[in-house]
Amino acid sequence: MSSPTPSLDELRREIDEIDDKIHDLIMRRAQVVELVGIAKRPDNQIVRPGREATILRRLAARHTGPFPMQVLARLWREMIATFSRIQGPFAIAVYAPEDRRGFWDISRDHYGSSVPMTAVNTPAAAIRAVADGTATVGVVPMPEEDDHDPWWRYLMNQDPKTPRVVASLPFCGRGNARGDDRDALAIALIQHERTGDDRTLLGIELTEDRSRGRLKEALEAAGLATVSFRSWTGRESGGGPLHLVEVADYVDLQDKRLSAFAANMGDILLRTTPIGGYAVPLGSSSDPKKL
Numbered sequence: 513m514s515s516p517t518p519s520l521d522e523l524r525r526e527i528d529e530i531d532d533k534i535h536d537l538i539m540r541r542a543q544v545v546e547l548v549g550i551a552k553r554p555d556n557q558i559v560r561p562g563r564e565a566t567i568l569r570r571l572a573a574r575h576t577g578p579f580p581m582q583v584l585a586r587l588w589r590e591m592i593a594t595f596s597r598i599q600g601p602f603a604i605a606v607y608a609p610e611d612r613r614g615f616w617d618i619s620r621d622h623y624g625s626s627v628p629m630t631a632v633n634t635p636a637a638a639i640r641a642v643a644d645g646t647a648t649v650g651v652v653p654m655p656e657e658d659d660h661d662p663w664w665r666y667l668m669n670q671d672p673k674t675p676r677v678v679a680s681l682p683f684c685g686r687g688n689a690r691g692d693d694r695d696a697l698a699i700a701l702i703q704h705e706r707t708g709d710d711r712t713l714l715g716i717e718l719t720e721d722r723s724r725g726r727l728k729e730a731l732e733a734a735g736l737a738t739v740s741f742r743s744w745t746g747r748e749s750g751g752g753p754l755h756l757v758e759v760a761d762y763v764d765l766q767d768k769r770l771s772a773f774a775a776n777m778g779d780i781l782l783r784t785t786p787i788g789g790y791a792v793p794l795g796s797s798s799d800p801k802k803l
């Protein structure tokens with residue numbers, strides 16, 4: 513004999529029980545995060561974008577049922593940002609001029625509704641806010657082909673006080689964010705972390721220009737698979753031509769592939785600076801688990 517369908521009251525009682533369990537677990541997670549904050553001292557880098565990406569990927573891999581993964585990820589983003597704030601001061605500077613409110617929306621989706629967030633009118637102002645400690649994280653536009661004053665050139669030095677790219681936004685879909693679908697990058701005074709599925713941004717300065725085809729050849733011969741190129745003549749600054757190349761892996765300054773690339777380029781290469789990178793977002797082309 514099949515069991516009778518539960519009544520509305522019974523189902524609502526079950527929902528109340530589930531809510532209590534979720535609530536208890538969130539309160540417990542907050543206590544554990546306080547301990548994590550203590551365990552992370554003395555280096556105490558509150559924000560760990562690599563760990564955040566790993567948490568969301570793990571949940572995406574086990575997710576089933578009618579509740580959309582994109583919304584689940586949004587709930588976790590709200591929690592993780594708030595848990596970061598429990599550990600210490602945390603503020604965001606977002607490039608979001610009047611006509612670019614989409615950046616504000618994707619930043620709020622990523623860093624939550626409780627973290628102090630300030631809109632700035634230029635990417636350079638977001639970089640300054642991070643460099644001088646006014647903001648923990650800055651949000652700047654994903655580099656475009658026609659940027660006349662690309663912000664990424666300000667990150668092309670090895671001074672430890674220079675912010676690095678640490679995440680790509682949105683990480684879990686745009687939802688109802690306003691704007692023209694333009695993605696953003698988050699910068700902070702930390703190194704980007706290896707997560708197993710990463711991109712690195714290499715700033716490359718040359719003495720004289722070479723085609724992207726030549727650069728791609730020299731990078732790929734060194735074992736670095738290229739994803740995209742952005743270029744800037746450098747004439748305005750009196751320097752050599754600059755390229756920003758996105759490569760499909762985690763790369764740091766000690767990576768032997770950078771020395772191999774330098775050997776392939778010869779004297780024409782002035783310097784290569786990894787300006788940071790990010791964990792590949794959920795649902796992007798290289799991620800088989802679509803949102």
Ligand SMILES: O=C(O)C(=O)C[C@]1(C(=O)O)C=C[C@@H](O)C=C1
Pocket residue numbers: 545548549552558559560561563564567591592595596599
């Ligand atoms: O794992 C950590 O380092 C934490 O601080 C915990 C936590 C989290 O809520 O899970 C919070 C902030 C970090 O950016 C990453 C993860």
